[in-house]
């Protein structure tokens with residue numbers, strides 16, 4: 001194996017896995033750190049963690065344990081994959097995990113590259129944009145778990161890290177990878193530990209990927225994956241049929257939506273026009289232990305419908321704020337996640353094979369509940385959202401990041417069934 005990726009949530013893991021496969025790297029995604037021997041025949045391995053919004057010590061311990069597993073299994077370069085909108089906890093897990101990985105590797109410098117231009121995440125003079133908005137003016141301001149109120153990557157990174165950041169701006173990047181490497185040396189000589197890099201087109205990411213050859217550890221969103229994959233191209237076997245292993249079959253299917261992002265709200269509204277749909281009662285999640293059984297009965301009643309039944313907690317910012325004020329953000333978030341976990345297990349036990357899930361935290365809890373060891377990566381439904389199939393061959397999942405996909409995503413995902 002060549003490249004080892006540590007992803008801080010499950011949709012982020014499938015996101016980067018999809019781009020690595022698109023760029024020629026045979027890739028397997030693992031559900032957490034394997035507890036027993038597993039034969040992974042791949043160029044890249046992505047370990048999915050649920051470390052974005054957990055306590056910082058837990059995030060550090062799990063990420064370092066994942067790094068050690070990747071090192072023990074022969075990986076030569078390491079990639080800490082976090083969100084293209086740089087969100088984690090209020091205090092920030094990205095900085096502490098980056099510092100811990102650098103320390104474990106005995107390295108003193110890395111790159112911070114959240115940009116994913118194909119999905120509107122760009123960096124200009126060190127400031128992160130979501131399409132035409134600064135991050136802090138985007139829908140991420142109202143994120144239920146990790147609201148983003150700043151857009152300066154240098155300020156955000158330095159506030160949560162032991163080291164300091166310097167900027168590699170687009171003017172340097174457009175001079176080529178040698179200029180970027182020289183800028184890295186300048187920043188290191190000034191005592192910086194992180195290079196925050198601009199990127200607002202695919203060419204920038206290819207150049208940064210070339211410059212990343214000199215780094216044992218890189219960090220960022222999935223955008224850098226294409227550039228990194230190109231560094232290994234001479235080592236790669238033809239994997240044209242690799243995506244076949246990840247193709248979903250036509251089988252009983254359910255759609256879960258636990259994301260409250262702007263795009264997911266649009267996707268849910270469009271999908272409700274054509275599919276059976278059930279809006280979750282958050283109070284029932286908190287107070288009624290049998291609630292998931294009631295909703296299970298509703299799903300199975302509708303499981304044969306032309307479009308898969310949708311179960312959703314998705315709410316707009318106003319409704320979500322009211323719920324959080326009434327029940328508490330953490331308590332309500334946790335109760336909804338536990339509800340989806342219980343429902344997923346029961347549906348799997350009764351023959352549901354395909355799960356389309358919106359939301360990173362939601363995807364993590366559902367995937368962990370389904371006890372899938374790992375995934376083969378299939379075709380992309382939308383940039384950053386591939387179908388993936390369990391290595392046991394039983395289940396297929398489409399784990400959609402909150403703001404990814406177009407408004408027809410849920411129906412489009414079902415058009416891939418063979």
Ligand SMILES: Nc1ncnc2c1ncn2[C@@H]1O[C@H](COP(=O)(O)OP(=O)(O)OP(=O)(O)O)[C@@H](O)[C@H]1O
Nearest residue numbers: 144258259313332333336337359360361362401402
């Ligand atoms: N109506 C609701 N009331 C309270 N909490 C909710 C509600 N709907 C969803 N949640 C919670 O909000 C959180 C949404 O996080 P999640 O990561 O699943 O979505 P996202 O942040 O939009 O996706 P991504 O991280 O991929 O961008 C989850 O913990 C979910 O349980």
Ligand SMILES: O=C(O)[C@@H](O)C(=O)CO
Nearest residue numbers: 012015083084221360401
């Ligand atoms: O990078 C992204 O935006 C996604 O892969 C993600 O991490 C959302 O949870």
